[in-house]
Amino acid sequence: VTQAAPEFRDALVATIPNLRAFAISLTRDHHLANDLVQETLLKAWSSRSKFEPGTNLKAWLFTILRNAYFSDFRKKRREVQDVDGEAAARLVTLPEQHGHLDLADFRRALDVLTSDQREALLLVGAEGFSYEEAAEIAGCAVGTVKSRVNRARSKLAELLSITTVNDFGADSASTPAIASGAS
Amino acid sequence: MQPDQDPPDGPPEAETHGKDTAEMHAHAKQTVDAAGSDVKLDAYTQSLIGQKLKATYQAIVQEPVPEVFLKLLDELERKEREK
Numbered sequence: 001v002t003q004a005a006p007e008f009r010d011a012l013v014a015t016i017p018n019l020r021a022f023a024i025s026l027t028r029d030h031h032l033a034n035d036l037v038q039e040t041l042l043k044a045w046s047s048r049s050k051f052e053p054g055t056n057l058k059a060w061l062f063t064i065l066r067n068a069y070f071s072d073f074r075k076k077r078r079e080v081q082d083v084d085g086e087a088a089a090r091l092v093t094l095p096e097q098h099g100h101l102d103l104a105d106f107r108r109a110l111d112v113l114t115s116d117q118r119e120a121l122l123l124v125g126a127e128g129f130s131y132e133e134a135a136e137i138a139g140c141a142v143g144t145v146k147s148r149v150n151r152a153r154s155k156l157a158e159l160l161s162i163t164t165v166n167d168f169g170a171d172s173a174s175t176p177a178i179a180s181g182a183s
Numbered sequence: 184m185q186p187d188q189d190p191p192d193g194p195p196e197a198e199t200h201g202k203d204t205a206e207m208h209a210h211a212k213q214t215v216d217a218a219g220s221d222v223k224l225d226a227y228t229q230s231l232i233g234q235k236l237k238a239t240y241q242a243i244v245q246e247p248v249p250e251v252f253l254k255l256l257d258e259l260e261r262k263e264r265e266k
Binding site for chain 1: 248
């Protein structure tokens with residue numbers, strides 16, 4: 001049974017803000033994210049007959065978006081996986097900012113996570129999907145999602161506690177090395 | 184359906200500056216090893232991370248939807264009606 005066009009359209013419209021937020025979080029590029037959402041909507045519309053009314057449309061759409069991103073869009077942007085590099089270094093706050101953790105700090109910390117960790121954390125922690133739903137969307141085992149979420153949280157806690165290095169007298173030269181986890 | 188290991192909801196404030204942040208660091212330091220790998224964080228730290236994550240994400244969700252998406256869907260629906 002194919003859902004009627006008007007109802008399907010309305011359901012897609014209702015999901016666009018979440019699709020867009022997920023796309024922006026994955027790509028970290030608003031323009032690329034909008035292209036990704038547009039492609040997702042086109043694919044969803046053309047595959048409408050494959051969607052079973054009454055099942056989880058949001059999960060179905062997230063799966064389409066996620067697959068489009070990992071099969072195509074990711075190639076269009078340079079992946080930033082620089083735990084030892086710029087993103088981690090930017091997390092180091094100046095002494096006068098000590099104790100102040102704002103959303104910009106948090107966004108930068110998210111950027112340091114691997115794509116897999118960020119995806120799992122966003123699906124479970126931000127979108128509220130169950131581990132089982134997130135595993136279905138990401139095409140992996142439930143245990144893998146749980147591990148990725150756990151590692152993502154641990155990494156964030158580690159990164160966001162970087163500000164405390166100032167408590168131990170780290171100077172401006174050694175702080176980036178500490179922040180990046182160098183030994 | 185809720186994740187079976189999701190952290191409990193914390194206090195409603197989106198911002199956790201100052202004292203909360205310092206507490207978060209203290210808790211994190213106690214429970215995260217040097218590699219930051221598969222270590223179970225305490226519920227309080229998980230809750231604070233969850234709050235920050237949701238606040239960051241919701242800020243994007245609440246952005247206005249670009250008109251281009253609505254026009255695209257209108258066009259797709261119109262074409263289908265004309266078939």
